[in-house]
Amino acid sequence: MEYTKKIDQKWQEFWQANNTFKVCVKNIKKPKYYCLVMFPYPSSELHVGHGRNYIIGDAVARYKRMRGYYVLNPMGWDAFGLPAENQAIKHNIHPRAWTLKNIKRITQQLKSWGISYDWEKEIATCFPQYYRWTQWLFLELYKKGLAYKKEAPVNWCESCKTVLANEQVIEGKCERCSNQVSQRNLKQWFFKITDYAQRLLDDLDKLKEWPQRVKLMQKNWIGKSVGVTIKFSVKNLDKPLNCFTTRVDTIFGATFLALNYQHPAVIKLIDDSDNKQEILKFISQTKKEEASLLRSQDFEKKGMFTGEFAINPMTGAKIPIWIANYILSGYGTGAIMSVPAHDKRDFEFAKKYQLPITEVIKEPKAKDQKIKANKEEAYEGEGNLVNSGDFNGLASNEAKEKIADFMEQENIGARETNFRLKDWLVSRQRYWGAPIPILYCKECGEVPVEDKDLPVLLPEVDRFLPTGKSPLAEDKDFIQTKCPRCNRPAERETDTMDTFVDSSWYYLRYISPGQASAPFVKEDVDNWLPVDQYIGGVEHAILHLMYSRFITKFLADQKKISFDEPFVKLFTQGMIIKDGAKMSKSKGNVVAPDYIIEKYGADTMRLYILFMGPPQKEAIWQDEALQGSRRFLQRALRLVDKLKNFKEDKNQGDKAGQKELLLRKIHSTISEVTGDLEGDFQFNTAISRIMELVNQIYKSIQQGVEKEIFAQAVDTVFLLLSPFTPHISEEVNSLLGHKGTVFNRSWPKVDPKMLKKDEGEIAILINGKVKDKMVIDFSLSKEEVKTKALAQIKVKKIIADKSPKKIIYVKGKIINIVI
RNA sequence: GCCGCGGUGGCGGAAUUGGCAGACGCGCUGGACUUAGAAUCCAGUCUUGAGAAAGGUGGGAGUUCGACUCUCCCCCGCGGCACCA
Numbered sequence: 001m002e003y004t005k006k007i008d009q010k011w012q013e014f015w016q017a018n019n020t021f022k023v024c025v026k027n028i029k030k031p032k033y034y035c036l037v038m039f040p041y042p043s044s045e046l047h048v049g050h051g052r053n054y055i056i057g058d059a060v061a062r063y064k065r066m067r068g069y070y071v072l073n074p075m076g077w078d079a080f081g082l083p084a085e086n087q088a089i090k091h092n093i094h095p096r097a098w099t100l101k102n103i104k105r106i107t108q109q110l111k112s113w114g115i116s117y118d119w120e121k122e123i124a125t126c127f128p129q130y131y132r133w134t135q136w137l138f139l140e141l142y143k144k145g146l147a148y149k150k151e152a153p154v155n156w157c158e159s160c161k162t163v164l165a166n167e168q169v170i171e172g173k174c175e176r177c178s179n180q181v182s183q184r185n186l187k188q189w190f191f192k193i194t195d196y197a198q199r200l201l202d203d204l205d206k207l208k209e210w211p212q213r214v215k216l217m218q219k220n221w222i223g224k225s226v227g228v229t230i231k232f233s234v235k236n237l238d239k240p241l242n243c244f245t246t247r248v249d250t251i252f253g254a255t256f257l258a259l260n261y262q263h264p265a266v267i268k269l270i271d272d273s274d275n276k277q278e279i280l281k282f283i284s285q286t287k288k289e290e291a292s293l294l295r296s297q298d299f300e301k302k303g304m305f306t307g308e309f310a311i312n313p314m315t316g317a318k319i320p321i322w323i324a325n326y327i328l329s330g331y332g333t334g335a336i337m338s339v340p341a342h343d344k345r346d347f348e349f350a351k352k353y354q355l356p357i358t359e360v361i362k363e364p365k366a367k368d369q370k371i372k373a374n375k376e377e378a379y380e381g382e383g384n385l386v387n388s389g390d391f392n393g394l395a396s397n398e399a400k401e402k403i404a405d406f407m408e409q410e411n412i413g414a415r416e417t418n419f420r421l422k423d424w425l426v427s428r429q430r431y432w433g434a435p436i437p438i439l440y441c442k443e444c445g446e447v448p449v450e451d452k453d454l455p456v457l458l459p460e461v462d463r464f465l466p467t468g469k470s471p472l473a474e475d476k477d478f479i480q481t482k483c484p485r486c487n488r489p490a491e492r493e494t495d496t497m498d499t500f501v502d503s504s505w506y507y508l509r510y511i512s513p514g515q516a517s518a519p520f521v522k523e524d525v526d527n528w529l530p531v532d533q534y535i536g537g538v539e540h541a542i543l544h545l546m547y548s549r550f551i552t553k554f555l556a557d558q559k560k561i562s563f564d565e566p567f568v569k570l571f572t573q574g575m576i577i578k579d580g581a582k583m584s585k586s587k588g589n590v591v592a593p594d595y596i597i598e599k600y601g602a603d604t605m606r607l608y609i610l611f612m613g614p615p616q617k618e619a620i621w622q623d624e625a626l627q628g629s630r631r632f633l634q635r636a637l638r639l640v641d642k643l644k645n646f647k648e649d650k651n652q653g654d655k656a657g658q659k660e661l662l663l664r665k666i667h668s669t670i671s672e673v674t675g676d677l678e679g680d681f682q683f684n685t686a687i688s689r690i691m692e693l694v695n696q697i698y699k700s701i702q703q704g705v706e707k708e709i710f711a712q713a714v715d716t717v718f719l720l721l722s723p724f725t726p727h728i729s730e731e732v733n734s735l736l737g738h739k740g741t742v743f744n745r746s747w748p749k750v751d752p753k754m755l756k757k758d759e760g761e762i763a764i765l766i767n768g769k770v771k772d773k774m775v776i777d778f779s780l781s782k783e784e785v786k787t788k789a790l791a792q793i794k795v796k797k798i799i800a801d802k803s804p805k806k807i808i809y810v811k812g813k814i815i816n817i818v819i
Numbered sequence: 820g821c822c823g824c825g826g827u828g829g830c831g832g833a834a835u836u837g838g839c840a841g842a843c844g845c846g847c848u849g850g851a852c853u854u855a856g857a858a859u860c861c862a863g864u865c866u867u868g869a870g871a872a873a874g875g876u877g878g879g880a881g882u883u884c885g886a887c888u889c890u891c892c893c894c895c896g897c898g899g900c901a902c903c904a
C-alpha cells in the first residue's frame with residue numbers, strides 16, 4: 001500500500017461529511033475533555049514553525065477521545081490587533097479584508113493537516129457578534145470600578161505615529177521599524193488588575209499542572225514585596241516623607257533620602273534652595289533621559305542635594321534629602337531611605353557624592369578581613385545588627401519584626417505590601433480593535449453605553465493609518481451620538497481596546513459561539529470549563545495567561561461562572577529552529593507545509609514534527625530527517641500488504657518463541673506509549689517505541705509467526721499511531737475490516753500478564769564495571785544467582801584467587817561482585 | 820546583576836525513587852538486488868586499540884558496591900526580568 005495525497009483527502013472529507021469531531025455541548029454522555037490550543041493572529045499564512053502547536057493539540061485531542069472522553073477541540077481567530085493591522089498597512093489593504101483572507105487561507109491549511117476541529121465552534125474576535133461581548137465585559141468591569149481612565153505615560157513610536165503595547169517594545173525599540181520608543185503622557189483606560197494581585201499570586205499554588213517556570217515568571221511579574229513604610233519628618237514640610245523598605249532592619253544605616261524628581265514634595269523642598277535653577281536643570285535633563293527608555297546598560301547614577309534634611313526616626317540624625325535619577329516614580333512612594341552600607345545602588349551613589357556610609361549589619365560567618373572595613377562594596381545579605389541602639393545583636397529576621405512593631409507603636413512607620421504589577425492599559429489609538437463603549441456628555445460626563453445599544457460598531461473608515469489619534473476620531477458620524485441619560489448630544493470614546501482584552505475571555509465563547517443574547521450560557525460554561533488542557537507558546541506566559549486568569553476571577557466574583565482559574569493544565573511547546581534561528585518569515589528560514597504535504601502527505605509532516613524532540617523544548621528542523629518519518633510510514637504500510645498475502649507455515653512451528661516474543665512486544669509497546677502520552681506528552685519517545693514494534697514485527701515474520709498475532713501487531717501499530725498519523729490509520733483501519741472511523745475505537749489495552757517476565761538477561765558487574773551477562777530465572781534467590789554468576793567462565797578468570805567481599809543483587813537488572 | 824532552563828556520538832535525541840550510557844531516527848561506510856538510478860534489504864557506525872582490553876555523558880572534587888542521574892565548586896550556552904528599595 002502506497003501513502004498518497006488521496007488518502008489525506010479521502011479521510012478529511014469523511015470527517016467533514018460525518019461530523020466526526022462535532023460536539024453537542026448540551027449532551028455530555030462521557031467525561032468531557034476541553035482541549036484548547038491558543039488561537040492565532042491571522043496576520044499571515046502558517047509555516048511549519050506554527051504547525052507544531054496545532055499538531056500537538058490535535059494529537060492530544062485524538063488520543064483523549066480514544067481514551068473515552070468527549071473531546072471539545074475548537075479553533076478561532078484573534079483577529080483584531082496590531083499584528084493584523086500592521087500587515088494590512090504594509091500590503092495596503094483594509095485590515096478586515098486582509099484578516100478574512102488569512103483566515104480563509106489558514107483554515108484551509110489546518111484542514112489539510114488533518115486537525116480535528118469542530119469548525120461549528122469557530123469564532124473571530126473582529127466580528128460584531130463577538131466584540132459586542134468584549135464591550136459587555138468592559139462595561140461589567142466599569143460598573144465595578146475596575147475599568148477607569150487616567151493620565152499615564154505610554155510607549156510611543158514617532159515613526160509609526162502610534163502607541164505600542166509593551167510587548168511590541170523590544171529592547172527599547174519599536175518592533176516594526178526599530179525606531180527608539182519614547183514615553184508620552186496620554187489619558188488612557190486601565191483595568192484594575194492590581195486589585196487581584198494577591199489572588200493571582202496565591203492561586204498559582206492551585207495550578208499544579210502548570211510548568212513551574214511559567215508560574216515563576218508570573219510570580220516575578222506580580223513581584224510582591226513585604227516591608228514597612230517609614231515616615232521621615234522634614235522641618236519645612238507639613239507632611240512627613242514616606243519611604244517604603246523591605247529592609248527595615250537596616251534603618252539605623254539610613255544616611256540620606258533619595259527622591260524621584262516627580263515626587264510631589266520636590267517643589268517645596270527645592271523652593272528655598274540656593275541652586276534651585278541648577279536643580280531644575282538637572283530635573284529636566286533626567287526627564288529627557290528617562291523618556292529614552294534606553295537606560296539599562298551604561299546608566300550612570302546622578303543626583304542633586306535639595307538643601308533640606310530629614311530626621312532618621314531611629315537615630316534622630318539629620319540626614320540630607322537628595323533627588324536621584326535611579327529612583328522609580330511608579331513603585332512604592334517614589335522616595336527611598338538610602339542605606340549605602342547594605343545596598344549596592346545606594347553605595348555607588350554615596351561613594352560618588354561622598355555621603356556617609358554606616359555599617360549596621362554584620363555578615364554572620366564572615367572572616368574578619370571580609371567585614372567591610374574598607375567599604376569597597378555593600379553587604380546586601382542578612383546578618384546581625386550593629387550600631388543599631390537597642391536592637392544590636394538581633395538577627396535580621398527578628399530585627400525586622402521588632403523594629404516594625406516598635407515603629408507601629410510609635411507611629412513612625414507601618415507594615416505595607418507592594419506589588420510590581422501595574423494596572424493593565426487597555427486603550428489603543430488604533431483602528432483595528434473593539435471600540436471602547438463609553439461616551440462623553442457635557443452634562444453627565446463619562447457615561448457607559450447602555451447594554452441595549454451594544455455593539456458599538458467599528459465604523460468603516462477610509463483612512464486607518466495611524467496618526468497618533470485614533471482613526472475613529474475622524475469619523476463624525478461615529479463620534480456624534482446622544483447621551484442615554486439626558487438625551488443631549490454626546491461624543492463617543494474613539495480609542496479601541498487592546499487585543500489582549502479580546503483574548504482574555506475567548507475560551508468561554510467557544511461553548512456557545514452563536515449565542516446572541518449573552519456572552520455565554522453559564523450552565524454550559526460551568527459544565528465544560530475550566531479548560532482541561534491548554535497548549536501554546538511560552539511567549540504568552542505572562543500577558544495573556546495573566547489577563548485570562550484575572551478576567552476569570554472577576555467573572556467568578558460576579559457569579560457569572562463557577563470556577564476561578566481558566567486552565568487546569570498548561571503545556572508550553574518549544575519553538576522550531578532552522579539554521580540557528582527561530583523559524584520566521586522575516587528571517588527567511590521558513591519551511592512551507594504545503595510543499596511537504598503535497599510531496600509526502602500530511603501524516604509524514606505530523607509524524608516528523610512530533611518525533612523531532614521533546615515537545616516542550618525547542619527543536620531543530622532538518623529536511624533530511626523528514627525522510628526518516630516517510631521511510632518509517634512506508635515500512636509500516638508494507639506490513640499491511642504482507643499481512644494480506646501472508647501464508648502461515650504450520651509446519652514451521654513457533655521458531656524461537658516468536659509468538660510470545662511478539663505478543664510481549666505488543667503489550668510492552670502499548671504500555672510504554674500510553675505512559676509517554678499520559679506523562680508530559682512525550683510524543684518523540686512514544687513514536688520511537690512504535691518504530692521498535694514495527695522492527696520486531698519484521699523480525700518475527702521472517703522467523704515465522706501465527707497470522708493472528710501478526711494481524712494483532714499490525715492493528716496495534718496503527719491504533720497507537722492514530723493520534724499522530726490519523727489519515728493513514730483510518731485507511732489501514734478500514735482495510736483491516738473495521739467499520740467507521742478509527743477514532744470511535746478505544747485505545748488498546750495492556751494485558752498485565754504480558755508485561756511480567758520470569759526470566760531474562762542480567763549484567764554481571766565486578767567492582768561496578770560490566771564484565772559479563774547471563775540469562776537467569778528471576779525467581780532464583782540471591783544466593784542461587786550468586787553461585788551462577790561465580791560459575792561463569794569470564795567471571796572466574798577475573799576473580800581468580802581473590803575472594804568476593806560483597807555481593808549486591810538487584811532483581812532483574814544486575815549483580816555486582818565487589819572484590 | 821537577579822531568577823529559571825540546559826550542556827550526552829558527525830547530527831536530532833533516549834536512559835534519572837542511583838543499577839548494562841548512546842534506545843529510536845538522520846547521516847555515513849561496506850554488501851545484496853538492479854542495465855542503471857531510485858526504492859528496498861543485510862551488516863557496521865562513542866573513542867583508542869589488530870585484538871585482549873581500556874577510557875567515556877562541559878571541567879574539578881565528593882557520597883556510594885555502583886553516578887548522565889545525588890552534593891559542593893567552576894566553565895559555557897539559552898530564556899525571562901532588569902536600578903522594584
